[in-house]
Amino acid sequence: MSLARIAVVAMSLTVLARPATAQRAPGEVLSRGVILYEELQLERAVVLLREVTSPSNTAATTSERVQAMKYLGAAFSLLGQRDSAVAYFRRMLERDPFMDLDPAVFTAQERQLFALARQRTFVVGVRALSDTGFVPGQGRVSLRFVTTQHARVLASVRRPGDTEPLATFRWTAEGASVSPWDGLDQKGERLPVGRYQLDVTATATADSASDTVAFRFDVGYDHEPLEDTLTFDPRSLLPERRPPSIARSQLAAGIALASFAIAVPTVIGHGDLDGTRKHAVVMAGVTASGGIASFLMLRRGSGIPANILENARRREEHVRQNRDIRARNAVRLAAARMVITPTGGDSR
Amino acid sequence: MTLRRWLWMVGCITCASSLRAQLPVTTGLSLSLAEHRVTAGAGLERSSGTMFGLWATTTVPWQALEARASLRAGSLGATDGSGVDRDVGEASLGASVSVSEWIGLDAAVVVRRYESALAAQRWVWGEVGLHARRSMLEDALKLSAGLSIMPWVSVSGISRPDLAVAAHSAVGYTAGRLTATIRYGLERFDFPARNGVRRLEELSSLELGVAWKIR
Numbered sequence: 327m328s329l330a331r332i333a334v335v336a337m338s339l340t341v342l343a344r345p346a347t348a349q350r351a352p353g354e355v356l357s358r359g360v361i362l363y364e365e366l367q368l369e370r371a372v373v374l375l376r377e378v379t380s381p382s383n384t385a386a387t388t389s390e391r392v393q394a395m396k397y398l399g400a401a402f403s404l405l406g407q408r409d410s411a412v413a414y415f416r417r418m419l420e421r422d423p424f425m426d427l428d429p430a431v432f433t434a435q436e437r438q439l440f441a442l443a444r445q446r447t448f449v450v451g452v453r454a455l456s457d458t459g460f461v462p463g464q465g466r467v468s469l470r471f472v473t474t475q476h477a478r479v480l481a482s483v484r485r486p487g488d489t490e491p492l493a494t495f496r497w498t499a500e501g502a503s504v505s506p507w508d509g510l511d512q513k514g515e516r517l518p519v520g521r522y523q524l525d526v527t528a529t530a531t532a533d534s535a536s537d538t539v540a541f542r543f544d545v546g547y548d549h550e551p552l553e554d555t556l557t558f559d560p561r562s563l564l565p566e567r568r569p570p571s572i573a574r575s576q577l578a579a580g581i582a583l584a585s586f587a588i589a590v591p592t593v594i595g596h597g598d599l600d601g602t603r604k605h606a607v608v609m610a611g612v613t614a615s616g617g618i619a620s621f622l623m624l625r626r627g628s629g630i631p632a633n634i635l636e637n638a639r640r641r642e643e644h645v646r647q648n649r650d651i652r653a654r655n656a657v658r659l660a661a662a663r664m665v666i667t668p669t670g671g672d673s674r
Numbered sequence: 675m676t677l678r679r680w681l682w683m684v685g686c687i688t689c690a691s692s693l694r695a696q697l698p699v700t701t702g703l704s705l706s707l708a709e710h711r712v713t714a715g716a717g718l719e720r721s722s723g724t725m726f727g728l729w730a731t732t733t734v735p736w737q738a739l740e741a742r743a744s745l746r747a748g749s750l751g752a753t754d755g756s757g758v759d760r761d762v763g764e765a766s767l768g769a770s771v772s773v774s775e776w777i778g779l780d781a782a783v784v785v786r787r788y789e790s791a792l793a794a795q796r797w798v799w800g801e802v803g804l805h806a807r808r809s810m811l812e813d814a815l816k817l818s819a820g821l822s823i824m825p826w827v828s829v830s831g832i833s834r835p836d837l838a839v840a841a842h843s844a845v846g847y848t849a850g851r852l853t854a855t856i857r858y859g860l861e862r863f864d865f866p867a868r869n870g871v872r873r874l875e876e877l878s879s880l881e882l883g884v885a886w887k888i889r
Contacts, residue, residue: 576808579808579817583817583818587819590860593841594840594862595862596862596876599712601860601878604880605858605878606858608858609857609880613843613845616845616847617817619815620810620811623811
């Protein structure tokens with residue numbers, strides 16, 4: 327094969343190979359680059375890893391880019407290109423301050439340059455830990471912070487769109503740290519369920535460099551199922567007033583019995599004896615008076631005292647039951663675990 | 675006394691003691707204004723006066739039966755020249771059973787004695803009746819009225835009446851353990867004619883009473 331033919335074939339392969347590579351998924355390219363790095367085929371690894379970090383590669387995720395930058399920094403470190411290595415490590419830290427080099431995987435030379443990059447880069451990061459939550463006021467929020475240098479950290483929690491912070495807390499840290507926040511607001515109360523934003527500002531103690539990051543999260547609570555309060559059924563109440571017809575019927579009963587008394591001397595008594603009617607008249611008067619009194623009293627107030635008392639007792643019982651349910655629910659809510667769920671990573 | 679009688683007595687006392695501890699008992703005093711009229715061929719005799727009474731009621735354990743015992747005694751003075759003064763004493767035992775909320779059945783045995791300067795007469799009769807009642811004002815006021823017949827009457831010295839009926843009407847007002855009552859009653863006895871003379875008797879009374887529920 328002539329030299330010219332070899333050159334043509336090589337150029338063709340290169341031209342054909344580029345689109346083929348470009349079509350591969352960034353994760354696949356990243357994996358291939360990492361394998362080449364581990365096989366110390368560093369130049370070839372750099373080509374693939376740069377492809378992942380390229381701005382034109384819109385398919386690559388932030389995580390893939392960060393990983394690619396880590397291996398680019400490591401590759402350049404092994405290639406002896408210190409500035410490029412530090413530059414890639416810095417770019418990596420700016421995107422993910424939590425990144426670190428595992429001593430079991432990376433050499434001392436690589437970690438030395440990574441440390442140099444940390445010294446030159448000041449960033450703060452925040453991340454939610456994947457745990458099962460905590461009881462506010464009795465533990466720490468499941469958030470982890472990191473600063474690349476010794477720094478004073480100020481964090482405030484607020485509702486997205488609000489300027490007034492609900493809770494503010496500050497501490498000093500270097501590297502990874504947990505927040506001193508116990509999950510309660512400034513009034514010592516639990517945050518209501520909803521979406522919140524955590525604004526974190528870190529100021530390096532060495533050179534006053536500062537960095538900020540905002541972290542959005544949802545607050546939820548994990549607790550035992552709550553009992554529903556009982557609705558009061560008005561149908562369970564007894565009638566508290568008598569119908570108006572009762573008054574009329576009692577009046578009628580009184581008059582009927584009075585009439586009976588009046589009629590007794592005539593109907594039962596013997597006409598020849600012409601018995602006295604005085605007793606019957608007195609009795610009829612008393613009986614009719616009883617009916618009239620009952621009628622008037624029922625007209626004035628036809629309440630049924632026994633039923634009113636019983637209904638009051640039932641209402642009280644209902645209130646007491648709901649009070650007990652609310653008390654039991656309050657105990658469950660007090661023991662509820664706060665769960666923080668990130669809603670979209672952090673933003674700078 | 676035989677052993678059997680002793681056993682019966684002990685059993686009765688035991689039952690009475692145990693019931694006494696459980697039964698609700700109400701006792702009362704009464705004052706009756708009574709008028710007695712009788713005609714037996716010698717014109718109408720009228721006498722009236724006051725009778726005093728004692729009574730007690732209880733409701734037996736099965737609740738539907740109310741038992742009553744009463745004593746009444748008094749003097750009826752002649753209200754015109756043809757009559758004679760007489761003393762009256764009466765004892766009765768009765769019971770009432772509720773048929774419904776408004777209706778009840780009554781039964782009683784009454785022994786009455788009239789005694790005058792001329793003679794003494796003993797009356798014994800059994801009566802059955804029906805009464806209607808109505809409670810008002812949260813059971814504080816009770817009204818009742820009833821009719822009775824006396825199918826069995828025994829009067830010393832004369833034959834049985836061929837008609838013996840009675841009617842009553844009563845009102846009671848209860849406040850706590852205290853009950854005030856007023857009761858009107860009329861008894862009529864028509865005896866068969868003898869020698870063309872027909873004896874008729876009638877006793878009307880208005881009884882005022884006060885009762886105390888012991889337990």
